[in-house]
Amino acid sequence: MNNAMPTVYVVDDDDAVRRALMRLIRCAGYLVEGFGTAREFLDSGASNDCNACLLLDVQLPDLNGLELQRELNGAGRPLSIVFLTGHGDIPTSVRAMKAGATDFLVKPVCDSDLLSAIESALGRASQARASRIEIEAIYSRIDRLTQREREVLTLVVEGRLNKQMACEPGTAEKTIKVHRARVMKKMEAHSLAELVRISDKAGIPHPLLHPPQSAATATAT
Numbered sequence: 001m002n003n004a005m006p007t008v009y010v011v012d013d014d015d016a017v018r019r020a021l022m023r024l025i026r027c028a029g030y031l032v033e034g035f036g037t038a039r040e041f042l043d044s045g046a047s048n049d050c051n052a053c054l055l056l057d058v059q060l061p062d063l064n065g066l067e068l069q070r071e072l073n074g075a076g077r078p079l080s081i082v083f084l085t086g087h088g089d090i091p092t093s094v095r096a097m098k099a100g101a102t103d104f105l106v107k108p109v110c111d112s113d114l115l116s117a118i119e120s121a122l123g124r125a126s127q128a129r130a131s132r133i134e135i136e137a138i139y140s141r142i143d144r145l146t147q148r149e150r151e152v153l154t155l156v157v158e159g160r161l162n163k164q165m166a167c168e169p170g171t172a173e174k175t176i177k178v179h180r181a182r183v184m185k186k187m188e189a190h191s192l193a194e195l196v197r198i199s200d201k202a203g204i205p206h207p208l209l210h211p212p213q214s215a216a217t218a219t220a221t
Contacts, residue, residue: 006122007031007049011041011068012057012084017107021055021114028115030122038063047077050129053102053121055114058085058092066092069099080121080128084109138202144186152179153187157199 008030012018018034025032035041039062058065065083083096083104093104102124103117155165166173189195
């Protein structure tokens, strides 16, 4: 995992405000970079930084803050965002928070409130980064499985017993046991419960974790 100092990116078209924010953030011990427009930020490549958060003004001369947030989400780069606005706009704040923003602050903002929001945003970014690394590691383990072992993995997390998996013609139960043991070893799972949790993170469904909808529920939806 990347242990480098996280960066706070500030996007605000008011030069004086941007410089003041950057000075405060730098004094708090963070790396900081500033941009006057959303397009400058996008063109810089900073949106690919997974060890960062974004301090974003709502009103900008090109894309506004919500539009930039929407573009980042659509590109699969959902940075942790703390919004800043000069006006208390409840509908805008609701839309921002529903789209994943960490906080929505009204200028002028108290220094302690701003730094607290940044700390929370960076904490969320760290959690997302750790989760992504974990999932990538799980997929790497799955890649080591043979096709038959993948089939056995799916059947195991579905709750099938060895004798149920061995019902296919020419398949012995002891062969299933061998495949199952190899799956456990390659997936680095020490118990069935752990294998189920790992598989769920990789998107392999389990009936106890993802029970099928009843006919009534399916009809209602």
